[in-house]
Amino acid sequence: MRPDAEGASGTVTVETAGPHGMVTVRGDLTSSTLGEVVSEITGIAVPGRGEARFEDAYGILWMAPDELLVFCPYGEVAESVTKMEAGLEGLHVLVADVSDARSVFTVSGAGIRDVLAKLTPADVSPEEFGIGMVRRSRLAQIPAAFWLRDGATVTVICFRSVAGYALDLLSTAATPGSEVRYF
Amino acid sequence: MLTLRCPYCGVLADETELEPGGEAHVRRKASDCGDGEFEAYLFLRENPRGVHFERWRHVNGCGKWFHAARDTVTLEVFGTYPAQTEGPPGEIMETIGARRPGWRWREFS
Numbered sequence: 001m002r003p004d005a006e007g008a009s010g011t012v013t014v015e016t017a018g019p020h021g022m023v024t025v026r027g028d029l030t031s032s033t034l035g036e037v038v039s040e041i042t043g044i045a046v047p048g049r050g051e052a053r054f055e056d057a058y059g060i061l062w063m064a065p066d067e068l069l070v071f072c073p074y075g076e077v078a079e080s081v082t083k084m085e086a087g088l089e090g091l092h093v094l095v096a097d098v099s100d101a102r103s104v105f106t107v108s109g110a111g112i113r114d115v116l117a118k119l120t121p122a123d124v125s126p127e128e129f130g131i132g133m134v135r136r137s138r139l140a141q142i143p144a145a146f147w148l149r150d151g152a153t154v155t156v157i158c159f160r161s162v163a164g165y166a167l168d169l170l171s172t173a174a175t176p177g178s179e180v181r182y183f
Numbered sequence: 184m185l186t187l188r189c190p191y192c193g194v195l196a197d198e199t200e201l202e203p204g205g206e207a208h209v210r211r212k213a214s215d216c217g218d219g220e221f222e223a224y225l226f227l228r229e230n231p232r233g234v235h236f237e238r239w240r241h242v243n244g245c246g247k248w249f250h251a252a253r254d255t256v257t258l259e260v261f262g263t264y265p266a267q268t269e270g271p272p273g274e275i276m277e278t279i280g281a282r283r284p285g286w287r288w289r290e291f292s
Contacts, residue, residue: 049193064245065191121197128195136192137200138243 012109012174016167017155020104021077023070024063025084027093037087038070041080052134052147061134061147069145074099103163107170108153113183116146116154118173125183140169185253190263192245204238207250208270208289232256234279234286236271239263252279 027034035046042058046068052061059071072080077099084095107115116124122137129135134147142165144158158166185198205228212224229235235255240248250268252261252275261282262275271279271291279286286292 064247067245121199123195135194136244137194137196143243 011176011179012107012111012115014167014170014174015106015108016163017104017106019074020099020102021072021074021080022097022099022102022157023072023077023081023084024096024098025068025070025093026066027088027091029062029066029068031091033091034088034093037084038068040087041072041083042070050133050135052132054149061145063134063136063145069098101160102157103160103166105156105158105166105170106149106153107156107174109174110152111174111179111181111183112148112152112154114180115170115173117182118180119169120144120146139166142166185258185260187239187249187251187260187263189241189244189247190249190265191247192241194241194244196241196244200241200243202240202242204240204248207236207238210269229289231288234261234283234288236288236291238266254283 025034025038029046038060039045042055042060044053044055044058044060047053047060047062050062053059054071057071057073061069061071063069070080077097081095081097088095113124119139120137122135123129129148131148131150134145136143136145138144139156139158142158142162144156144166146154146156148154156166156170186195187201188194189196209224212221214221233254233256235253237251237253238248239251240246248266249263250266250271251263252271253259254261259282261278264272264275276291
């Protein structure tokens with residue numbers, strides 16, 4: 001199945017989410033300058049440990065103690081990177097446009113937790129994985145990160161080089177008739 | 184199955200999300216030390232039946248290296264702690280002391 005094709009649907013729908021502007025920002029996340037610069041682009045405050053914050057097309061994922069992934073519209077990436085680089089000049093930081101290095105999928109439906117649980121060792125129960133949290137883990141053999149947009153929609157990102165594999169995985173796990181109904 | 188709490192991102196990570204990094208707290212020897220000492224630094228490792236200290240990397244996650252104290256027989260995890268240290272922190276030592284009185288691992292006990 002081509003990475004840009006629509007995946008299988010059933011009780012759970014798997015879709016490629018199209019191009020997203022994604023910028024990796026690494027540095028001291030406690031720095032107020034870094035916080036201000038990132039918030040100016042997105043209109044969102046720097047998230048705490050393990051948090052995902054989104055507002056419309058903008059968002060920030062907490063990826064590691066020294067790493068954020070900033071989301072913006074695809075067309076604004078170059079401008080955002082330039083702005084951030086200018087704002088962070090002199091600080092020990094990295095700003096990298098990774099929009100074309102990642103793929104984004106939207107998985108929606110009542111059984112999304114079951115679909116995730118088939119593919120990842122992460123605890124995706126509502127107690128451990130709630131709305132507003134991001135979990136970096138793996139889907140079968142590839143690294144991936146996912147967060148809930150709402151109770152019935154999860155967004156998954158992975159490296160673009162393995163997007164086809166990820167789409168196949170998610171589509172297979174979401175095949176109608178294979179519902180687990182555990183969660 | 185081994186699950187360890189990553190001290191950096193707070194996630195309870197499964198063994199398959201982690202990369203083993205061998206024994207913890209191995210101190211580098213300078214090249215002007217004796218051959219025996221250098222051999223020990225390079226090759227000689229603990230292989231305990233019981234309390235052990237290891238390095239792990241949260242590879243399918245935040246990507247950070249951390250340390251874990253666990254029992255190789257029961258797989259009981261005594262705790263995990265950040266890698267910016269030369270020895271296990273006091274609270275980990277206390278936990279192990281309470282669970283395994285008289286334990287000994289290299290110079291730590």
